[in-house]
Amino acid sequence: MDQGIVGTIFTLLVFICFFAVVWWAFSSRNKDKFDDAANLPFADEGHQESDKKKRES
Numbered sequence: 001m002d003q004g005i006v007g008t009i010f011t012l013l014v015f016i017c018f019f020a021v022v023w024w025a026f027s028s029r030n031k032d033k034f035d036d037a038a039n040l041p042f043a044d045e046g047h048q049e050s051d052k053k054k055r056e057s
Contacts (some may be wrong), residue, residue, distance in 0.1 A: 024030065 025034075
């Protein structure tokens with residue numbers, strides 16, 4: 001095997017891995033998990049506001 005064949009095999013492997021990650025990211029099976037993860041920064045917002053009101057009182 002020369003360098004050209006090894007480079008071609010590596011390129012194909014990276015290409016397949018890229019499409020596997022894209023398929024995984026956009027599959028409808030993972031949508032609920034990703035929606036929950038996207039809302040994590042806002043999940044504790046109500047708790048922080050109530051703590052802020054307690055400190056102001």
